[in-house]
Amino acid sequence: MRECYAEAPPRYNGGMSAETWKFAPAYELPQWPFVAPPDLGAGERIRYPVVIAGGGLAGLTLACDLALRGVRAVVLDEDDTVGVKGASSRGICYAQKSLEIFDRLGIYERIRAKGITWSVGRTFSGNDEVYTFNLQDDSASEQPPFINLQQFYLEWFLVDRIRELDASDLRWKSRVTRVENDADAVVVEVETPAGRYALEAEWFIDATGANSRIRDAMGLEVNPSRSTDRWCITDVRFKTPFPTQRWTWVDAPFNEGRAVWQHLMADDVWRLDYQMAEDCDLEAISRPEVAGERLRAQLGADVEFEFVWIGPYQYRDHLLETFRVGRMLFIGDSAHVVSPFGARGGNNGIQDAANLGWKLALVLAGEAGDELLDSYHAERHPAAVENLTVCRRTARFLAPRSRAEHRIRRAVCALAKRHEFARRLANTGRMAQANAYPPSAWAKGGARSVQNVAFDGTTLMRCLAGGTRFLGLAFDADAATLVRLDELAALFPIDFRRVDAAGPLAGQLGAAAGTVVVVRPDAYVAASLADATPEAVAEAMRDALGRDERSRLEAAA
Amino acid sequence: MSVSAKPVMRTDAHMADPDGFYEAWVAAHEGLSDEESNDLDARLVLLLANQVGDAEVLRACIAEAREPGLRRT
Numbered sequence: 001m002r003e004c005y006a007e008a009p010p011r012y013n014g015g016m017s018a019e020t021w022k023f024a025p026a027y028e029l030p031q032w033p034f035v036a037p038p039d040l041g042a043g044e045r046i047r048y049p050v051v052i053a054g055g056g057l058a059g060l061t062l063a064c065d066l067a068l069r070g071v072r073a074v075v076l077d078e079d080d081t082v083g084v085k086g087a088s089s090r091g092i093c094y095a096q097k098s099l100e101i102f103d104r105l106g107i108y109e110r111i112r113a114k115g116i117t118w119s120v121g122r123t124f125s126g127n128d129e130v131y132t133f134n135l136q137d138d139s140a141s142e143q144p145p146f147i148n149l150q151q152f153y154l155e156w157f158l159v160d161r162i163r164e165l166d167a168s169d170l171r172w173k174s175r176v177t178r179v180e181n182d183a184d185a186v187v188v189e190v191e192t193p194a195g196r197y198a199l200e201a202e203w204f205i206d207a208t209g210a211n212s213r214i215r216d217a218m219g220l221e222v223n224p225s226r227s228t229d230r231w232c233i234t235d236v237r238f239k240t241p242f243p244t245q246r247w248t249w250v251d252a253p254f255n256e257g258r259a260v261w262q263h264l265m266a267d268d269v270w271r272l273d274y275q276m277a278e279d280c281d282l283e284a285i286s287r288p289e290v291a292g293e294r295l296r297a298q299l300g301a302d303v304e305f306e307f308v309w310i311g312p313y314q315y316r317d318h319l320l321e322t323f324r325v326g327r328m329l330f331i332g333d334s335a336h337v338v339s340p341f342g343a344r345g346g347n348n349g350i351q352d353a354a355n356l357g358w359k360l361a362l363v364l365a366g367e368a369g370d371e372l373l374d375s376y377h378a379e380r381h382p383a384a385v386e387n388l389t390v391c392r393r394t395a396r397f398l399a400p401r402s403r404a405e406h407r408i409r410r411a412v413c414a415l416a417k418r419h420e421f422a423r424r425l426a427n428t429g430r431m432a433q434a435n436a437y438p439p440s441a442w443a444k445g446g447a448r449s450v451q452n453v454a455f456d457g458t459t460l461m462r463c464l465a466g467g468t469r470f471l472g473l474a475f476d477a478d479a480a481t482l483v484r485l486d487e488l489a490a491l492f493p494i495d496f497r498r499v500d501a502a503g504p505l506a507g508q509l510g511a512a513a514g515t516v517v518v519v520r521p522d523a524y525v526a527a528s529l530a531d532a533t534p535e536a537v538a539e540a541m542r543d544a545l546g547r548d549e550r551s552r553l554e555a556a557a
Numbered sequence: 558m559s560v561s562a563k564p565v566m567r568t569d570a571h572m573a574d575p576d577g578f579y580e581a582w583v584a585a586h587e588g589l590s591d592e593e594s595n596d597l598d599a600r601l602v603l604l605l606a607n608q609v610g611d612a613e614v615l616r617a618c619i620a621e622a623r624e625p626g627l628r629r630t
Contacts, residue, residue, distance in 0.1 A: 411599035421607045 058332025
């Protein structure tokens with residue numbers, strides 16, 4: 001879409017009025033130089049604990065997470081900058097769980113300062129409002145429900161942070177050409193401007209995105225499904241102040257009765273996303289004068305604007321059957337792709353990384369057996385299935401396939417204008433949340449995320465930020481109990497804290513005096529133990545680390 | 558005898574005034590085009606579904622309504 005950045009010539013609008021369609025200059029994105037690695041010219045292959053292919057959201061989040069855990073990852077990225085080529089942004093909405101992760105990684109303040117904080121979403125049908133939600137109502141976190149920001153800024157901040165920590169090996173202009181998944185290492189062949197080399201990875205992470213050639217070369221099935229629904233993104237910059245809310249139209253009168261999305265991003269850029277007819281000509285609908293007229297129909301003749309980007313798209317989804325194959329793990333779009341409704345794409349790549357980071361660190365430190373990495377699949381695959389289901393339902397609501405489906409949706413919208421119950425059926429996206437994980441060997445009661453609650457002059461994320469330790473929250477524990485609990489800190493990676501059973505955390509966690517809540521390094525609750533004994537806490541830790549499983553396997557061998 | 562904690566679809570006679578309901582339902586369609594009638598029925602389904610509430614009962618009702626033996630040929 002690079003041609004979009006050129007100044008478009010003036011064109012006549014229906015022969016009635018002439019309007020010049022202005023384009024903003026392209027974003028100037030940072031570039032990082034290729035530096036020849038020690039592997040080039042080395043006599044034999046160098047072995048690394050973790051190698052990540054792909055420097056997008058998921059890969060960079062994992063590298064940054066690992067850096068803070070003292071694991072130096074090699075990141076191989078075929079480009080030397082951030083973002084998709086050109087100035088478009090793929091992801092724009094970052095959910096609370098992602099923001100909490102970024103708080104722990106140390107880039108939240110930059111994101112907050114640059115991005116647009118929002119919590120209110122409004123849904124319209126025709127000229128009427130049918131549904132409003134305020135995600136702040138359910139929030140107890142230090143981070144807001146959502147911040148909108150162009151994806152390349154986020155990747156940029158992550159790269160800056162990784163470089164500042166100086167604890168990862170970012171290798172630009174380095175393309176993975178071949179991967180061999182052996183029993184004791186993954187052999188990775190890399191192509192660079194200075195020649196080819198091969199390295200060995202104890203653990204290899206594919207974060208190369210939806211079109212992963214690494215995944216495809218292994219013959220792994222993702223069961224893709226392509227929608228016939230078509231949309232056209234029009235990113236525009238204008239000074240007219242709009243409310244910082246997510247506005248969606250199910251059937252906008254100014255878009256021939258089809259859906260429209262309106263979202264603010266940083267730098268006064270608005271993303272206007274228009275649903276198009278399924279049989280439309282993608283080239284025709286993305287011409288500046290056609291896009292401009294759509295915009296005029298929505299905003300009127302007086303609003304001054306310039307285009308930032310115009311891009312038509314179709315969405316698709318896919319799901320990899322297993323997220324771990326031997327020493328290889330798949331994160332982000334390489335493992336799962338969903339339709340864009342509800343911000344469940346990038347946010348789940350970030351959560352994949354946060355789920356995997358601490359597990360890799362503990363396995364590499366010998367605190368847990370490598371079976372713990374199976375829990376990455378056991379938790380993130382069901383999360384992906386849930387996201388896929390949720391997004392498919394939204395897509396179906398937004399693109400009815402028959403007259404009957406249109407009728408059903410009309411009934412929902414008509415009743416939603418008058419009745420609370422019907423508003424619950426109007427589905428313009430169920431916004432990304434931290435998925436709860438099903439019961440597993442590692443979390444017998446399943447695991448759910450805890451928000452970043454402030455308490456006792458600190459926050460949950462600050463407590464989890466140092467190293468890779470679990471957090472044992474001992475509610476109203478007496479001194480003697482704390483002494484006995486602290487003895488566990490020598491046996492397991494866990495630190496305990498006495499917390500007030502009348503405080504904000506107790507409410508969030510449903511904890512009473514005597515309860516110990518075991519919080520994992522990714523801020524998921526591994527166990528909540530009423531009237532907890534140190535023995536019960538030790539058992540919960542053995543489960544969470546898979547140590548029982550390990551001794552069982554050792555006994556069998 | 559089956560003991561179920563969850564409610565199941567009722568197929569016994571449960572309506573207080575069957576003839577009155579039929580009359581009111583038919584009357585609601587008077588003077589409407591087919592399109593408007595269809596829209597009305599769709600809204601009616603939604604309103605009634607909310608009276609029922611229980612997801613399992615609703616799924617059973619949908620399945621029964623779709624029963625091939627009940628479809629026009």
